[in-house]
Amino acid sequence: MRVIIEGLHSRGHQVVVLRPSDSWYIKENSPFYTSITLDIVSGFDEEFMKKYVADLLRIQREGKSFWTRFKLEMENAYIANEFNQKTSEMLERVFENKDLIGSLLDAKYDLFLTDPAFPGGVFLGHYLKLPLVFNVRWTSHGEGHGAIAPTPLSYVPLTTTELSDKMTFPERVINVVAFLLTQYQITYYMLPHFAGLIEKYLGPDTDYLSMFAAADLWLMRVDFVFEFPRPTMPNVVYMGGFQCKPAKSLPEDLEQFVQSSGEHGVIIMSLGTLIGELPHDLADAIAAAFAKLPQKVIWRYKGERPATLGNNTLLVDWMPQNDLLGHPKIKLFVAHGGTNGVQEAMYHGVPILGLPLIFDQPDNLFRIEVRGAGKNIDIFSMNEEIFYQGVQEVLTEPSYSMNMQRLSRLHRDTPVKPLDNALFWIEFVMRHKGAAHLRTESYRMPWYVYHSVDVMLFLGGVVLIILVTFAALIRCMCSACLRKKTKRD
Incomplete structure (x- = not known):
């Protein structure tokens, strides 16, 4: 969201950001926007998310079995239930704050921009009756396309299934069962939390799922170089990789370390913001494997220093990931499979060794593996030798690098940069007070x-x-x- 806000600011727009008082990513003060800090604690701060992720990792390390999968689904259902309850309570407090609501109505905003992974912005946008634009990959109830576009289960794999668009009969059965389970979870773990809120503040004719489908514009963080082909809609604008940009110069100390790698090059590893550390045995296995390599390694890691760490490995709390991926000496990206990291690797043509952990990460890395641009390892059954062999395979087999560079060329070969395309369509909605002519009437239909x-x-x-x-x-x-x-x- 920050990238889009900075882009809007550069074009002279005034942006106001609503944030809870315990917001993790969104700072109160910024030269790019004015913030309104709500006197509300969301409960979903950095510590909550880290504990949630740690619990998911602990369950998955128990091994692959029906029982493990059941426990994982129950944990997700419990957290979803808690999240929806807290979100509903938070929205109730927002709507009852008459001074806040009055000031938002009086401001006469041109547009409401939100990420529908959290439903708060969707509710507020409808309440304020503003043109609604989504910065979206996920909604609160699944992948974005599923909320607006036809989704034939015969060739559109659902998230968490790790299936391609070429499914066998048993795989299609799995896909349909996954769809039915998702609908069950939405019906019993989500919709009841918001039914009273909708009736009280938005009217009995409003439906939770229809609120999402009624958005004017969907800025989809997807590129069909990466995503499997599927049906879409006229008000979906694709901006996959919009955050990617040419690499800038590295800080001097980091540049010296990279240059010291000589002809062997550098491997970088990051498991994202939510997973700053790993269980000690896993961290030691990874460090020991890295120590046997001639390459230099830059590893974003916040946990206790692994006992097996080699002299060729530099641990950092933070790294300029995009700038490193764009450096000519980078040979491999060891990644957890978050959307941003995968798209940045694709933009710069760096092959991936995937260690998928949670959420959509296995599906993201599966798409890379299907295209021959990376290899995935099951981190929960991994040891030092398995990790070492995986690194060696991606480094020494030229096809991984060649396939990723091909994806990079395809991704970059567009008439308009993804971010510029997104900003044009945001301004389009502002100019025309919405984009109803692009929206189908399907969301009104039973x-x-x-x-x-x-x-x-x-x-x-x-x-x-x-x-x-x-x-x-x-x-x-x-x-x-x-x-x-x-x-x-």
Whole structure:
């Protein structure tokens, strides 16, 4: 969101950002926006997220089994239930703050920009009756396309299934079951939390899922170089890799370390913001494998220093990831599979050794592996030798680098940069007070109308009436013939 806000600021727009008092990423003071800090504690701060992620990792390390999967789903359901309850309570306090709501209404904003992974912005945008634009990959109830576009389960794999668009019959069964389970979770763990809120503040005619589908514009953080082909909609604008940019010069100390690698080059490793450290045995196995390599290694790691750390490995609390990936000496990116990191690696043409952990990371890295631009390792059953062999394979097999560079060329070969495209469409919605002409009426339809169930029942009824009438006529004709024959006899 910060990248888009800075882009809007550079074009002369005034941006106001709403943030809770315990916001983790969004700072109160910035030269790019004015903030309104709500006197509300969301409860979803850095510590909460780190504990949640640690619990998920602990469960997954118990091994691959039905029981482990069940425990993982129960943990996710519990957290989703808690999250939705807290979000509903937070929104109630926002709507009851008459001074805040009055000031937002009086400000006469041109547009409401939000990430629908959290429903608060969607509720507030509808309440303020402003043109609504999403910066989206995920909604609160699944991948963004599923909330607005047709999603044929025969060739559109759902998140968490780790399937491609070429599914066998058993895989299609898995995909359908995953869809049904997702619908169950939405119905019983999400919608009840917001039903009273919707009726009280938005009116009984408003539906939770329809609020999302009614958005004017979807700025989708997806590139079909990376995503599998699928149906879409006219008000979906693709800006995958919008945060990517040419590399800048590295800080002097980091540049010296990179240059010291000589002809062998450098490996960088990061498991994202949420996963700053790993269990000691995993960290030691990774460090020991790195120590056997001739390459230099830059590893973003906040945990206790691994006992097996080699002299070729530099531990850092933070790294300029985009600038490092764009450096000519970088040979490999060891990554957890977050969307931003995968897109930056693709932009700069650096192959990936994937260690998928949670959320959408396995699916993201699966897409890279299918395209031959990386290799994935199951981190929960990994040891030093498995990790070492994985690193060696991606470093020494030229196809990984060649395939990733091909993806990079495809990604960059566009008439307009993704960020410029996104900013144009945001301004388009401002100029025209919305983009209703791009929005289909499907979001207003009941499910039976959307799927033409009523039409099929009607046509089936007509066919049935015709068949019954035809059968009755045949029966009458047969009866008449029998009566004539009887009289002759």
